Amino acid sequence: MKDNSIINHxxxxxxxxxxxxxxxxTTRLRRPIVIEFCGTPKSGKTSCLSSLNLFLKRNGFSTRLLTERASVCPIADKFNPLFNIWTSIAAIAELVATFADHGKNLDVIISDRGIFDALCWFEWLLEHDHMKQSDYDALIGYLTTDKLRSMIDLVYVLKAKPRIAMEREYAHLLTRRHGSIMNTRVLKEYNEAIEIACQKHKDSFRCVKTIDTSDLSQNDVSYQVTKMVLQTLYELIVERIAYFKREDLRGWSNRSYWKLSEMRGIPEMHFGPRDTVERDTSAVQxxxxxxxxxxxxxxVxxxxxxxxxxGSDSPEKGRLLVYFGGHIRKEDNLYGKAEAFESIASATLSREIQEELSVSLTIRDKDPLCIWLKQNERSKAHLAIVYLYEANFEHLSYRLDNTEFIQTAGKSMSGRILPIAxxxxxxxEAWSRIILKHKVGASGAEGWLFDLDT
Known part of the structure; x- marks a missing residue:
């Protein structure tokens, strides 16, 4: 890349x-984006992520760089599956701790060899008879759990031809001796394992990008990666939310509430920038x-x-609510179009409850209640999917999100567990009353639950 081109980039x-x-x-970034770099040794991973991290920091972003763990692994034999088990667990432990405890204060987390890297190495270990199939299956199942995959936004798999990788290895060394991994045979085998891992798992992650750096300069690679990271960060900030086309729900236009199981088919779900979707009168969120x-x-x-x-016209404004949750975001759709609506909604709910209450809950309600009111344009634009969770309040420890909710203090009812009676x-507001009557099954003393024309 010539100097003028570098400056322009x-x-x-x-x-x-x-x-x-x-x-x-102008918006609230609810969580950082997480980027993992993995791939062929000497493909430029470390240089690329270091360049990315430096650029982001100098341009005002808050970042955290998670260094690779292989160099500090206490297990000497790299062909022993325990080596890859140790490095993957160490990488996951650092990622989870950073994401959970510091996520709200960071814009970007950069992981040097993490979960996807482990998938690639386990593929190589299995192919070359260094581990049993049953162990492989169990470990792959663990590494690809929704909880772990949902944290990762981008995976960059950098590859280099074995000959190029070896030239880069020797460029600054006073030796030509091969290492246990750094030799053309193993590098060729590992590149093949990377291909297999990408084919198997790329659809299980939000975005997996492969870059062959063999004929690229470090500046070329860093430019491509940094540009895409910025674009991904922008998309996360502007928030892409789900919506149905109102015409696809016309069969329910004369109903205010019903069970999800009554719908023989869920309409196709689309995604768009939140401000655009909220202006679209034909969209139902x-x-x-x-x-x-x-x-x-x-x-409750x-x-x-x-x-x-x-908003100033929100029915929630100044009202007591009996529900927690929010819009389905693009990031909740881990599997793309193939994923069932119920699975996406469940992922949304788990994420929202974690964000709003700092609690990790799995909602097992299989038949949620749908609420679609039509009193005004705002209510027409929102379709509640209501799930019930029976909690043990004696053991449920929660903390209200300070930005979203009024805190529990003084005479405030917000954040309290109250008798429904x-x-x-x-x-x-209306959703809460319908939920209490038709989802919780509360009795309506004095008719206060039933004064809606529903």
């Missing part, structure tokens, strides 16, 4: 970075939510949103 990247930062100031009650369904966890987190004293 840097300027272009800086313009994109400025746009992303400006957008970030599915909103998975959960109501948390005790096993006797006599108490309630909350009230901060005024700045709701006493909720007639509170001002509640």
């Amino acid at each position: 840097i300027k272009q990247l800086e313009r994109i970075a400025a746009l992303v930062l400006a957008t970030k100031k 599915p909103v998975p939510v959960a109501v948390l009650v005790d096993s006797e369904r006599k108490h 966890l309630v909350v009230k949103k901060r005024s700045q987190s709701t 006493d909720l007639h004293k509170q001002e509640m």
Whole structure:
């Protein structure tokens, strides 16, 4: 890459970075993007991620670089599956700790050899008789669990031809001796294992990009990677949400609520930028939510949103809510079009509850209640998908998101577990009342649950 071209590329990247930062100031980044680099030894992974990290930091982004663990692995034999088990577990431990405890303060987490790298090496170990099929199956199953995969936004697999990799290896060494991995035979075998791993697992991750660096300069590779990372960060900030076309729901236009099982087929779901979708009068946004009650369904966890987190015309504004949840985001759709709506909605709900309550819950309700009110254009644009969760409130430890909700203090009811029978004293919006009557099955003392034309 010539000097003028390098300067032009840097300027272009800086313009994109400025746009992303400006957008970030007007929206809330709920979590960092996570990028993993893996691939052939000496393909330029470390140089590329170091360049990316430096660029992001100098352009105002908060980043965390997770260094590869193979160099500090206490197991000497790299052909022993325990070597790859140790390095993958160490990488996952660092990623999970960073994501869970520091995620809200970071824009980007960069992992040097993590989960996908382990998938590639296990493929090589299996192919060359270094591990049993049963062990391989168990470890692959663990590495590809939804919980782990859902953290990763981009995987960059950098490859290099064995000859090129060896030339790079020797470029700054005073030796020509081969290593146990750094030799043309193993490198060729490992590149083949990478191909197999990509074919098997690329559809299980949001985005897997393969770059052959054999004939590329380090600047070329760094430019490609940095540009895509900025674009991904921008897409995460602007938030792409799910919607149905209203015409696809016309069979339910005269119903305000029904069980999801009554729908013989879920309409095709689309995604678009949130501001665009919310302006589209032909779009109906599915909103998975959960109501948390005790096993006797006599108490419910309630909350009230901060005024700045709701629009001026929102029915939630100033009202007590009995549900938690939010829009389906593109990142919740791990498997693409092949994934069932119920699976995507479940992923959304788990993510939203984690964000809003700092609690990890698995909702097992198999037949949620759908609520689609038509009193005004705003209510017509939202379709609630309501799940019930019977919680043990004595052991449920939760913490309300400070940005989204009014905190539990003084006389505030927000964040409290209240008797359902006493909720007639509170001002509640329509979804909450329908949920209590038709999902929780609460009795309507004095008719307060039933004063809706539903």
